[in-house]
Every structure is written in structure tokens, then in C-alpha cells.
Amino acid sequence: MKLLSIQLNNFRQFRGITPEIRFAVEKPRNVTVFFGTNGAGKTALLNAFTWTLYGTFTRGFILPETIVNKAAIREASPGVVVDAWVELKFEHNGSKHKLRKRKSVVRITDENELYSPRGEDEVTLFVAGDDGHWRAVTQGVADVIGRVLPVDLHTYFFFDGERIERIVQPNESEQADIENATKKLLGIEILERAEKHLNYAKQHFEKELREIGDPQTQELIDKITDSDNKLTANKNRALEIARNIEAFRNQKSETEARYRQLNEVKTIQQRRDDLTEDLQKRKASLELARQELATHLNGRAYQVFLGEAITAYKDMVETLRSKGELPAGIKRQFVEDLLEKQRCICNRSLSLTEAPDALRAVEDWKMKAGLADVEETAIRMSGEVKQIEQGVPEFWRLLDQYEVKRSSDRQEISRIELELDEISEKLRNSPKEEVALLEKKLIDLDGRINVLLGELADKKHENQHLESILNELNKNLDTFRVNEERQILAQRRRAATFEALARIRESCNLFEISFRLKLIQKIRELFGKISFKPFTPDFIDKYSLGLIESAGGASQRVPAGQGESQILSLCFIGAMIAIAREHHAQKERLPGPDSSSYPLVMDSPFGSLGPTYRRQVADHISILADQVVVLVTNTQWRGEVEQSLSERVGKAYLFKYFTPKEEFEKEVIDFRGHNYELISTSPNAFEYTEIVEV
């Protein structure tokens, strides 16, 4: 997808029809920049994209229900319909698309309300034919857009830079979103659909087989159906539990947020927040140490048990030595040559008739000479044995080191937990009723979450058991002897469907494994280019990212600061785009989103970065995506970002903000040697923004 242009009418701050804003498309000047002061409409423009394409808004977009420009409504007479619309033009696989979305409201004269909504939002999509004429797409507009850039993926391509750290620490439902997005990206969705429908076909053939089968076949099929139903019910329950846990966790965060507002307990809650964060870090560190310990044990623990074998080996070598068989000192081939020539090196004959004693003596040497191979092996093995022996103390040393670390983590965890308990106790007994009630609610929520987590673990365990039973039953059914021709056919069809299902599941798993692997490789590659810190990104959980420091051999998780989290998020997005692009270029692929080119629209992407990171991000921004649109304030732009990006800017626009206030601080942006005012006085009582190309 290439963004060509956008035009707005009465959309939020933008009053009336803006000019058609064209975007820079081709590299190297593939960056379009918008300058605007705070509140001038940067976030509004970002949301003009998401609203038009998907009907969604970013988190930072306040009052999403008020899309139509207020001044336009106020100026309209009662009963008059006022429209806001956005027209977006983009190119997809060579053809131009024009998408228009309209929202209408009616001006009313109510004391409290300015307008009332009027009908549904209207969406129209046109595609340009080869003759250049626009043709309307009458059905399935959302489907067409879904093929261009799937809705689950859009948050990676249109994002609010001030909130992007969240991408690297997703909660459960956000992790699920990433998983869905991944499926769309790689076309795995098609496999999932096939799985669902083949399952239906399998049941169909089972039913057929049951109808014509003998009582034993029927019994077997009934068992399969029964286990299948149980498994489905369990899986649904597990999903429900996960949703409930998520809901309780949300309630918990809301309650905690309320604490942070209460003056009496603000500081205590702050302390609790800090402790909770420490606790999580410690737990993560403990888990990491556990994994490292497991790797250590898997790789080296065997050495400890080799003591006896090593002694036996040494004894054997020593015995050979004392018998003079080691070192062998003479090659078998040499002795064989002498025997063949029937003459010794001392020129004595080695013929059986002439000198049988001499011949026997030399033949004895042939046996000893055979040990030359043994000697060679002995030398090589001695080296290895020595290494193993030396490795044992090192093994114990590292083991002790891990234990020390684990025990310090455990101690710290119990200390933190104790302090958290004390805080909770204090709050529960607070003389202030609201505080005591809030705390009781928190304890109650924690209790519920724990119960649900327990149930979830049980269900998962139960499902594993059910799956193995089902596997066994299915095998039995496939090999079950049936006689009648019709039965044989039904059995074969069922078996084939079952096999096809198993392959599709296997393929799904492999796709996920290879995707995660590719994703982390790409993220590391990009992070290595942008960050100057010696850290390596890694997955801590399914799709949440952390940083690992691997200086001096032992790797350790390090806390990612806000800057690093933002960089990680950008790398995550860049990696997603790179994978989508590569996937498209593959010959052998599943039908997924049909794009080889992706845009990146970023609101304030340099928000909380220090100067070095700002430069690094700006330097690499155009390698992240094929087309980049950045929305920045004056302070975000000037300096490093300006120096790095200027050469790559193909189009630049100004959000000229008009304020009704008489006194305001002037803001001027210097772009390519010209000064532009970002704020001016409004000629009327309304604030609004105009877009001007510079």
C-alpha cells in the first residue's frame, strides 16, 4: 500500500476543505513531514487515517465521538446537516484506490447539546480502471481494505509515538492481538479456516461410518465424539477464564489508579507500584536463572559422573605403557613390508625355510605394531579426558554462582512480598473508609485471579490428557477392521481427512515457530543498528520483549528504559514490515495480505528520546518502511532529527493553528532556511487549523 494523498473536510480542528495533501512516495525522498504545535491536529490527522480505513481511533485521541468541526456546526442554522469527511487515495498493486468516509450531524438548538447524530457513517471506495475512470466497489469494502492492510496489523503502521512502548510489554489481550496480526500477515488464517472446515468434514464421515458400521465401530465413534465435545467445551472454558482474568486485572489497575489519586495514600501506592515492579523484575530474573541453570546442567552435568570411567581409562593406558605396548613406536605397515620382502632391516633373511626364528620374532612385532591406532586414540582421548577433569571444578563454580544468584533473588522476593503484605494490612485497617474498601476490593480481586489461574492450569492439563486419548482412539478407528465395501470407503475418507487435519496443524505450528525466530532476528538486526548499548533483545514471554546483556559470558536481563523501550517498539514494527515484505516476495506462500509495500504514519515518534537516540532513529526511519509520514512539534524536529531527515523529506506541511486567544507565545519553525509561524490569531471566536505546504 502506498499512500498517495489525503483530504479532510470539517474533520476536528480542520475547518472546511483542506487542500489535497500529497505524500512523498519514492525513495530516497520517501518521508513526508508535518509540523504542528501541541493541539494543532497531529493526532487528529493520524486518526483521520485510522477512522477512514478501519473506523478505529488511537488511545491518545480524546472525545472520538466529536469528529465534526465544532465551529462548522455552530455556524449552521438549526436543522441543517453538517458533514465531516476524509478522502484517502492510495495505490495498491498498481491500481489507484479512493476511499471516502463521511460523518453527518444535524445542528440542533438544545441548551446542552450542539448537534444530534444523523445515520451511520458512509463509506465509499472507488478503484481506478485501466482507462483511468473511477469504479465504485459496491460490496465488501472492509474486505478489500483487509487485503491491502489487515485491521489487526494497522496499529503497527499508524501509531502514536508517545505510547508505543506498550508494544514491547503487551498484556494478555494485546499478545492475542499480535498473534492474530501474525496470522494475517503470514496467511495462517487460511490454515485455521481449513482446519475448522476439515473438522466438520471429519465429523461428517464419522457420522456416515457410524450409520453403516457394526456395534464396535459405533462404540468407538461415540467415544471419539464424546472426547471431542469435552475438548471443545474445555477449550471454550479456557478462553472464557482468560477473558475473566483479563477483566479482573483491568479492575485491579483501575482500583490502583484510584489510589494514586487519593492524597492520603498516594505515596504508599507509589511505594507499592515500585515494589510490584521490583517484584516482577526479580521474578523474571529468577526464571531466567532457572533456565540458564537448566542449560548448564543439560550441557555439562554429565562430566561430574565420569570420575570412575576416567580412572578406569587411566589405569588401562598405564597398563599398556608398563607392558611396553604404548607407545607402539613402530608402524604395522613397516613390519608388513619387511615380511613381504622376506628381509629384515639388518639384512637377515626372513624366509620360513631359511630363518624361521627370525621370521617369528618379526611377526610378533606385527601384533604390537597394530597398537599404533590405539596410541593415536589414546593421545587424543587423554586431551579430552584432561579437559573434562578440568571442567568439573568450573562446573561446580558456575553451579554455586547460579545458586547464590537464585537464593538472593528468592530472599529479595520474600522481602518484597512481606513489605507488600504490610502495606496491604495497613491500608485494609485504614481509618478512612474509602481506602479500607478499596483495599478489600483489591484483595478480593487478587483472590479471584488466583482461583482462575489455578482453574486455567487444570484445564490445560486436562486438555493434554484428552488430546492423547483422542489420538489413541483415532488410531484405533483407522486400523479397525471393517468388511463391507461402503464401510471401507467411509473409513478411508475419514482417515484421509484426519491426516490432512494433522498436517495443517503441524504446518501452523511450524509457521509460528519460524515467524518468532525471524521476528527476533530482524529485531536484533535493527536494534543493533539503532542502539549504542551492548544489549540484545529477546522474547521474555510469547511476544513481549526484553533486553539481555551478555557481557563476560553470563547473560542477564537488564531493565529497558523508556528510550530503549521506544527503540525496541520501532524495531518491532520495522521487523513486522520486513517480514511482511519478505513473505510477499516468497514464491511458495499462503494467500495473505496482498502487499509488498507498507507505509508508516507516526505521531511524535521522537517524543521521549535523548539526542543520540533521536539521531539514530531519524537515521534509520526510512529503512523501517517504504514510505514514512511523521508528525512532529518544533522541539521534536529541530536538531538531530532535522539534520538526519532533511535530505529524505519529499513533502513537508505546516499545521497553521489559529487561536482565539489574544496573547500567546509565538512558535516559529525553521525549515530549509525559511521561518514559518505555527500559531496565529483567529479572525473569529473559534480555534482551527489550516494545512499549508512548505
Place this chain on the structure above:
Amino acid sequence: MTEEQNPVEPLKREPKEIREIITRVLKLEGERLYQKQPHVNEDIIKIIKEEIR
């Protein structure tokens, strides 16, 4: 399972009739991916019946 295993490999494995079923089912799903109600169940049963006679 190795990390290098090609995710598409299980879909292409012998025997031929299973491979054919998978290929045809995926093609059908692909064609109807963006339809709200794809109604593919009966067509899939037909594919299996055709491949396994």
C-alpha cells in the same frame, strides 16, 4: 522439530491424495477468505469424496 523445517513441507508431503486434498481445500479457502459466509463445508466434503474413491 528443527527450527529450519519448512512450514509448508507438511502440506506437500506424500501420499498424493492427502496432498491433493490439502491443496484443493486451501485453494477453496483462499478464494472465499474475504467472504463473510464462505459456505465451504459441503464443497470440502465433495473434494474428499473425489480424491478418495
